[in-house]
Amino acid sequence: MNKVVYNFSAGPSVLPKQATREAADAIINYAGTGIGILEMSHRSKPIESMVAETDSLLRELMQIPDNYDIVFLGGGASLQFCMVPMNILDSSASADYTDTGVWASKALKEAKQFGTVNVVSSSKQDVYSHIPKTFEQTPGATYLHITSNNTIYGTQWKKFPKANTYLVADMSSDILSRKFDISDFGLIYAGAQKNMSCAGVTVAIIRKDILGKVNRTIPTMLNYKTHIEEKSMFNTPPVFPIFVMNRTLSWLKQIGGVDAMEALNNKKSGLLYEAIDSSKLFRGPAAVEDRSAMNVTFVLNKEAVAADKVEALEKEFLASCKENGLEQLKGHRSVGGFRASIYNAMPIEGVEALVKELQAFEKKVLG
Amino acid sequence: MNKVVYNFSAGPSVLPKQATREAADAIINYAGTGIGILEMSHRSKPIESMVAETDSLLRELMQIPDNYDIVFLGGGASLQFCMVPMNILDSSASADYTDTGVWASKALKEAKQFGTVNVVSSSKQDVYSHIPKTFEQTPGATYLHITSNNTIYGTQWKKFPKANTYLVADMSSDILSRKFDISDFGLIYAGAQKNMSCAGVTVAIIRKDILGKVNRTIPTMLNYKTHIEEKSMFNTPPVFPIFVMNRTLSWLKQIGGVDAMEALNNKKSGLLYEAIDSSKLFRGPAAVEDRSAMNVTFVLNKEAVAADKVEALEKEFLASCKENGLEQLKGHRSVGGFRASIYNAMPIEGVEALVKELQAFEKKVLG
Numbered sequence: 001m002n003k004v005v006y007n008f009s010a011g012p013s014v015l016p017k018q019a020t021r022e023a024a025d026a027i028i029n030y031a032g033t034g035i036g037i038l039e040m041s042h043r044s045k046p047i048e049s050m051v052a053e054t055d056s057l058l059r060e061l062m063q064i065p066d067n068y069d070i071v072f073l074g075g076g077a078s079l080q081f082c083m084v085p086m087n088i089l090d091s092s093a094s095a096d097y098t099d100t101g102v103w104a105s106k107a108l109k110e111a112k113q114f115g116t117v118n119v120v121s122s123s124k125q126d127v128y129s130h131i132p133k134t135f136e137q138t139p140g141a142t143y144l145h146i147t148s149n150n151t152i153y154g155t156q157w158k159k160f161p162k163a164n165t166y167l168v169a170d171m172s173s174d175i176l177s178r179k180f181d182i183s184d185f186g187l188i189y190a191g192a193q194k195n196m197s198c199a200g201v202t203v204a205i206i207r208k209d210i211l212g213k214v215n216r217t218i219p220t221m222l223n224y225k226t227h228i229e230e231k232s233m234f235n236t237p238p239v240f241p242i243f244v245m246n247r248t249l250s251w252l253k254q255i256g257g258v259d260a261m262e263a264l265n266n267k268k269s270g271l272l273y274e275a276i277d278s279s280k281l282f283r284g285p286a287a288v289e290d291r292s293a294m295n296v297t298f299v300l301n302k303e304a305v306a307a308d309k310v311e312a313l314e315k316e317f318l319a320s321c322k323e324n325g326l327e328q329l330k331g332h333r334s335v336g337g338f339r340a341s342i343y344n345a346m347p348i349e350g351v352e353a354l355v356k357e358l359q360a361f362e363k364k365v366l367g
Numbered sequence: 368m369n370k371v372v373y374n375f376s377a378g379p380s381v382l383p384k385q386a387t388r389e390a391a392d393a394i395i396n397y398a399g400t401g402i403g404i405l406e407m408s409h410r411s412k413p414i415e416s417m418v419a420e421t422d423s424l425l426r427e428l429m430q431i432p433d434n435y436d437i438v439f440l441g442g443g444a445s446l447q448f449c450m451v452p453m454n455i456l457d458s459s460a461s462a463d464y465t466d467t468g469v470w471a472s473k474a475l476k477e478a479k480q481f482g483t484v485n486v487v488s489s490s491k492q493d494v495y496s497h498i499p500k501t502f503e504q505t506p507g508a509t510y511l512h513i514t515s516n517n518t519i520y521g522t523q524w525k526k527f528p529k530a531n532t533y534l535v536a537d538m539s540s541d542i543l544s545r546k547f548d549i550s551d552f553g554l555i556y557a558g559a560q561k562n563m564s565c566a567g568v569t570v571a572i573i574r575k576d577i578l579g580k581v582n583r584t585i586p587t588m589l590n591y592k593t594h595i596e597e598k599s600m601f602n603t604p605p606v607f608p609i610f611v612m613n614r615t616l617s618w619l620k621q622i623g624g625v626d627a628m629e630a631l632n633n634k635k636s637g638l639l640y641e642a643i644d645s646s647k648l649f650r651g652p653a654a655v656e657d658r659s660a661m662n663v664t665f666v667l668n669k670e671a672v673a674a675d676k677v678e679a680l681e682k683e684f685l686a687s688c689k690e691n692g693l694e695q696l697k698g699h700r701s702v703g704g705f706r707a708s709i710y711n712a713m714p715i716e717g718v719e720a721l722v723k724e725l726q727a728f729e730k731k732v733l734g
Contacts, residue, residue: 005401009408012606020394020403027391034372034692036387038565038611041376041695074441074567075588078602082586106587113584193603198405200441200567200605217480219449220473221442235445236560238567238605239379244405325401328408 006350009328010151010295010341011173012193019247026243037243042236051232054242057249061257064182064205071227073202074238077172077191080202081107084168084187085114087224089142090214096120096141101128101150107170127335128153130287137164143186149174152332154297154339155290160184166210174294176252177344178262186210192245195344200241252344261344268342268351269293275355280304281362299337304366317361326354373717376695377518377662377708378540379560386614393610404610409603418599421609424616428624431549431572438594440569441605444539444558447569448474451535451554452481454591456509457581463487463508468495468517474537494702495520497654504531510553516541519699521664521706522657527551541661543619544711545629553577559612562711567608619711628711635709635718636660642722647671648729666704671733684728693721
């Protein structure tokens with residue numbers, strides 16, 4: 001009994017089948033060495049070259065030029081919320097932060113410990129249902145911080161703002177999902193567990209010229225320079241999560257790279273938004289122009305369902321989805337409703353199955 | 368052609384075969400969910416209960432009482448070098464550090480950013496070949512820091528010193544290898560990639576009463592309290608490395624726990640030290656009373672081999688080992704010679720094979 005399961009989890013989330021099979025095999029015997037990858041020294045030649053290859057693959061796929069360094073770190077993107085300002089925001093300087101969701105808000109809260117934070121825009125009063133795109137930047141601010149995609153609310157910067165200096169972005173939930181010009185960015189960081197790998201590794205892509213300008217002592221492990229100089233091998237890096245990234249990037253290259261991926265992501269999210277927009281039972285709460293291609297949020301339409309029926313109907317819908325192999329569709333507790341995370345590795349068949357489910361459920365409820 | 372390979376790597380290092388098989392299987396389909404463990408939300412019930420079970424297993428195996436919290440963190444033990452003093456050493460206070468190797472020395476260097484560090488003992492001038500056990504503690508020092516086992520030099524605190532206040536220990540390379548009384552310790556930390564799991568997770572075991580006493584703002588992700596309060600789920604933890612730990616601890620429990628492990632470790636290291644001591648070709652550079660049961664270092668005996676022959680002979684020995692499936696025996700570059708890391712998961716058959724190899728090589732060279 002091998003029911004097909006589609007995993008719409010917001011992260012950790014679906015990975016390419018090919019990558020997970022390669023990961024499982026590598027645990028038993030890595031590259032014919034007779035030793036499993038979990039047990040190999042990070043300073044052994046096969047692992048050193050695997051990490052170097054992962055750097056190259058990411059560089060190639062994202063077209064990252066030589067004036068940027070890439071490091072692979074532990075601790076998650078949340079650790080970057082303090083590492084970023086610790087490394088680039090001087091205590092006498094300020095930075096502009098856009099507040100487009102809970103994660104953006106956590107990032108700016110942390111930065112306040114290191115310098116002056118200007119919150120230049122916020123959609124908090126609208127439960128972050130849209131991205132405020134018109135705002136004033138602060139003269140002299142060191143950088144402008146954005147969260148490129150907001151997993152919880154299903155919103156995304158479709159076009160990045162132009163910073164007076166440079167952009168710093170948390171791209172945890174949409175890195176490698178679409179093309180963009182990296183030269184506008186001073187620093188990009190991303191937890192891997194959505195579009196790149198399993199949990200346990202975070203990527204930081206850092207333009208060389210932005211470091212070394214703050215006047216504070218940075219603990220060795222929190223200093224980007226430490227990891228840049230040692231090619232992420234200052235201490236033992238999270239080898240296996242880096243390997244899963246290697247295999248995921250290799251898969252992405254095989255299927256045509258970021259261009260092909262972006263086209264497929266637009267097709268997948270298009271199908272789903274179309275189904276929601278043509279539905280009487282469901283509606284999408286996110287502003288149409290800011291809709292995320294990664295996290296599609298939807299709720300029961302209050303005009304179609306009596307308020308006292310909503311909770312029971314939500315449960316019924318989720319149970320029906322689960323019954324049909326469509327998993328992890330519950331929305332985040334702060335917004336309720338449903339969320340389909342359709343990251344790079346979600347096959348279009350999963351989205352098609354979800355569209356069918358939406359239509360069948362609507363028919364059942366509204367007739 | 369499945370040659371048996373014994374992996375003597377100093378870390379990441381050998382894991383129980385049973386644990387690696389379970390890890391590979393879980394990647395394809397975790398606990399019958401139809402979803403692989405790399406792809407499951409950390410907030411899903413199966414993962415939350417797996418993390419809670421890992422806490423329980425560690426607690427049971429190490430007999431950790433309720434007045435200690437356990438957290439699972441990213442970043443490696445090297446990140447703890449700054450997190451420890453950031454959380455417990457006030458800027459107006461001092462701490463005693465023992466300098467028994469490169470890692471101990473890195474720990475104390477980092478602590479200097481946060482308070483006064485008293486280096487109460489050091490064997491640096493003897494290339495860390497022994498553990499200085501007699502030293503004066505500083506009146507009023509907040510804690511006494513030790514590195515319980517020194518991987519590079521093959522030395523180990525066989526009996527822990529008694530701290531005036533409490534001990535803080537980096538136990539990365541010998542945690543779970545032997546019994547000891549945890550009540551002497553305020554804080555124990557350990558990177559997992561030697562005795563507990565693959566690389567990517569670090570355990571910290573923290574006595575509740577030592578926190579909240581420093582007068583500084585600690586970044587959220589670097590504050591132990593954050594992770595304690597959220598049961599290591601403040602952000603996405605390194606799920607898979609925690610799972611590999613879960614399976615390794617379960618294996619350890621099955622084979623009889625830390626008592627049985629300690630007996631086996633003594634037997635394994637005893638066999639190897641006996642072979643070295645009875646050899647004319649090899650000798651052990653570490654002080655006999657401080658010899659590590661985890662990392663057995665040995666060198667060619669200068670009385671048996673002409674100085675100009677040493678390098679060639681070392682290469683020949685390592686090549687012969689490799690030919691016979693005995694891998695990763697090269698000593699650390701700072702001390703040269705050889706090192707056999709025989710952590711918990713190294714089967715006694717591996718040690719026996721190495722003993723045979725030592726004897727055969729000696730016969731070949733000395734006749």
